[in-house]
Amino acid sequence: MRPILAGIETEYGLHIETRGPEDQIEDAAALVRDYPGERFVGWDYRFESPRSDLRGFRVDRLAVDPRDARYDAGRTYPSDAELRADRVLPNGARIYSDHGHPEYASPECWSLEELALQDQAGEIAVARAGRAYAERTGLSVRLYKNNCDYHGASYGTHESYLVPRALGFERLFSAVTPILIARQVLCGAGKVGSDHDRACAFQLSQRADFLADAANVETLYRRPVFNTRDEPHADPRDWIRLHVVCGDANMISSATKRKAGLVKLALWLEDAGESPKWALADPVRAFRGVSRDDSFRFEIGLQGRSWTTAREVLESYFSAAEKVLGVRPGVPQDGPAGEAGSLIAECRELLDDLENCPERFRRRVDWAAKKAMLEQFLVAEGADWRDPRLRAFDLEYHNLSHSDGLYFALHEMGEVEPRPDAHEIEKRLESAFEPTRAYARGVAVRKFADRLRSVSWSALSLEDEHGRVWDLDLPPECAYSEALAAAPDVQSYSELLRGEP
Amino acid sequence: MTITADDRLRRPVTPNPQRKMGDDDAGPGRPNVPKPGGDNELLKRMKRVDPDQAKRYRQRSGQ
Numbered sequence: 217m218r219p220i221l222a223g224i225e226t227e228y229g230l231h232i233e234t235r236g237p238e239d240q241i242e243d244a245a246a247l248v249r250d251y252p253g254e255r256f257v258g259w260d261y262r263f264e265s266p267r268s269d270l271r272g273f274r275v276d277r278l279a280v281d282p283r284d285a286r287y288d289a290g291r292t293y294p295s296d297a298e299l300r301a302d303r304v305l306p307n308g309a310r311i312y313s314d315h316g317h318p319e320y321a322s323p324e325c326w327s328l329e330e331l332a333l334q335d336q337a338g339e340i341a342v343a344r345a346g347r348a349y350a351e352r353t354g355l356s357v358r359l360y361k362n363n364c365d366y367h368g369a370s371y372g373t374h375e376s377y378l379v380p381r382a383l384g385f386e387r388l389f390s391a392v393t394p395i396l397i398a399r400q401v402l403c404g405a406g407k408v409g410s411d412h413d414r415a416c417a418f419q420l421s422q423r424a425d426f427l428a429d430a431a432n433v434e435t436l437y438r439r440p441v442f443n444t445r446d447e448p449h450a451d452p453r454d455w456i457r458l459h460v461v462c463g464d465a466n467m468i469s470s471a472t473k474r475k476a477g478l479v480k481l482a483l484w485l486e487d488a489g490e491s492p493k494w495a496l497a498d499p500v501r502a503f504r505g506v507s508r509d510d511s512f513r514f515e516i517g518l519q520g521r522s523w524t525t526a527r528e529v530l531e532s533y534f535s536a537a538e539k540v541l542g543v544r545p546g547v548p549q550d551g552p553a554g555e556a557g558s559l560i561a562e563c564r565e566l567l568d569d570l571e572n573c574p575e576r577f578r579r580r581v582d583w584a585a586k587k588a589m590l591e592q593f594l595v596a597e598g599a600d601w602r603d604p605r606l607r608a609f610d611l612e613y614h615n616l617s618h619s620d621g622l623y624f625a626l627h628e629m630g631e632v633e634p635r636p637d638a639h640e641i642e643k644r645l646e647s648a649f650e651p652t653r654a655y656a657r658g659v660a661v662r663k664f665a666d667r668l669r670s671v672s673w674s675a676l677s678l679e680d681e682h683g684r685v686w687d688l689d690l691p692p693e694c695a696y697s698e699a700l701a702a703a704p705d706v707q708s709y710s711e712l713l714r715g716e717p
Numbered sequence: 718m719t720i721t722a723d724d725r726l727r728r729p730v731t732p733n734p735q736r737k738m739g740d741d742d743a744g745p746g747r748p749n750v751p752k753p754g755g756d757n758e759l760l761k762r763m764k765r766v767d768p769d770q771a772k773r774y775r776q777r778s779g780q
Contacts, residue, residue: 629758
C-alpha cells in the first residue's frame with residue numbers, strides 16, 4: 217500500500233451585513249487580501265487546466281449557474297489575478313477567492329490525521345481574514361463552513377488524491393463511485409430541506425441536490441458524482457489528481473478523516489486491482505436516495521433490478537481490504553495499513569452505533585449531531601420539521617464563530633467528540649508537518665518570500681542574490697528534507713531541492 | 718472480488734416515497750428525546766440565532 221498524497225479545498229460561505237451576492241466577488245477578494253498572517257502574494261496559473269477531461273478530451277467551456285450571470289450584469293471586474301487575490305501560506309496552503317468564496321486549499325498531506333488538522337487550520341486562516349476585514353470596514357462578517365445557501369446555490373469542499381495515471385478513468389470511476397455514494401452515511405454534514413427535486417425535511421448530504429450526472433468535468437453547474445477534471449498538478453504522464461466534488465464540509469474532525477480515508481481505501485484496493493465491483497443502476501439517483509432516506513435503510517439500486525445498501529457497499533470494501541491488503545482492523549500496524557485498519561474499525565463501530573447506540577453515533581457524525589440538535593428544539597418548542605427556524609439553525613451549525621456557531625455550542629457542551637488541541641491546529645498555519653512538497657513550498661514562503669517569483673502546486677521560481685533564476689519542480693512523490701529550512705540562501709535551498717551537491 | 722447483481726437475490730428497489738413537506742408523515746419520525754429543561758444551554762444558544770438568517774443568506778454558486 218503506497219501512501220496517497222491528498223488535500224482538501226473548502227469554499228466558505230460569506231455573509232456581510234448590507235452586502236449581497238452581487239458584491240460577493242469583490243468582497244471575498246477584499247477579505248482574502250486582509251489576511252493578516254505571513255504569506256506570499258501571487259500564484260502561477262500556467263499549470264491549471266480545469267477544462268481537460270480524464271476521458272481524453274477538453275471541453276470548450278464549463279457550464280455556469282445562470283443566476284450568477286444576473287448578479288454580474290453591468291459590472292466590470294479587474295483581472296483574474298486581482299480577483300483571486302492568491303496568498304500562499306508558510307504551511308504550503310493556498311488561500312484565495314474562488315467565485316466569490318474565500319477558499320482555503322490545504323497543503324498536501326500523506327496521513328489522514330494531518331489532513332484533518334490542516335483542514336481545521338483553514339478555519340482559523342479564513343476566520344482571521346474575516347476579523348481583519350470586519351475591523352477595517354466596520355461591517356459584521358459571518359463565515360460558514362458549509363456547502364449550500366438554501367436558495368439553490370452551492371459551493372464546494374473538494375478533495376484531491378494523487379494516483380498513478382495507469383489507473384485511468386474507467387477503473388477509478390468503478391472503484392470510487394460506490395464509496396462516494398455510501399460514505400454519506402458516515403460523513404454527511406446534514407441539511408434541512410432540499411434545494412431541488414421533491415421536498416424533504418432533512419437529508420444527510422449538503423451536495424446531493426446539486427448532482428446532475430454520474431460523471432462529468434463540471435464543477436459550477438450540473439455537477440457530477442464523479443468529477444473527470446484532469447488537472448494533475450504534477451507530471452501528467454505519471455499522475456492523475458482524482459478530484460472529488462460531491463463531499464460535504466465537515467465540522468467534526470474525525471468525519472473529515474473518514475471522508476478522505478474511505479476514498480483512499482477504494483484507491484488502495486484498485487491499486488491492487490481488487491476493489492469491489494458494484495454495477496450501480498444510476499449513481500445520481502442512488503446518491504440522492506441515500507441522502508434522503510429517513511428510514512435509514514440506505515438502499516442503492518443495482519443493474520438488473522437488484523439492490524444493495526450503503527452498509528453492504530462499505531462492508532465490501534472493508535472485507536476486501538482485510539483479505540487482499542492484509543489490513544487488520546483494531547490491530548496496530550504501521551503506515552497506510554495501520555491507517556486503513558483504524559478507519560475500518562471506526563466505521564464498523566459507527567455502523568453498529570447507528571443501529572444500536574445513536575447517542576454515540578451523533579458525537580462523531582455531523583448530520584446526526586445536527587439532527588439531534590434540531591430535535592431537541594422541536595421537542596422543547598412543540599414545533600415540527602416545517603418550522604422555518606430550522607434552516608437558520610442548520611446554517612448556524614457551520615458558523616466559524618466559536619461564540620455564535622452551534623457546532624461550537626455542541627462542542628462546548630460535550631455533545632460532540634472533542635476537537636484536536638487548539639494549539640496543535642493553530643501551529644499548522646506555521647509549517648507543513650509532513651515532508652511533502654508542501655513543506656518545501658512553505659519553507660520558500662517563510663524564508664525567501666522576497667525572492668519568490670512564482671508559486672504553484674508543482675513548481676517554484678526563485679531569484680537568488682546574484683540575479684540567477686531557479687525554476688524548481690516539486691515532484692509529488694518525493695520526501696522533502698528538513699535541511700531545506702536550514703538553507704542559508706536561495707542557491708543552497710535550490711541545490712538541495714534539486715539534489716545537487 | 719466481484720459482486721454483481723447476479724450474485725444477489727433479485728429484489729425490487731423500494732420506490733422512493735413521493736412525500737412533500739406538510740404531508741402527515743413528512744420528515745424523520747417524531748424525535749425520541751426527552752423534553753429539555755428551561756435552563757438547557759444549547760436551547761439558549763439556539764434562541765440567540767436570528768430566525769431569518771437563512772432566509773437572508775444568499776450566495777453565488779461556487780465550485
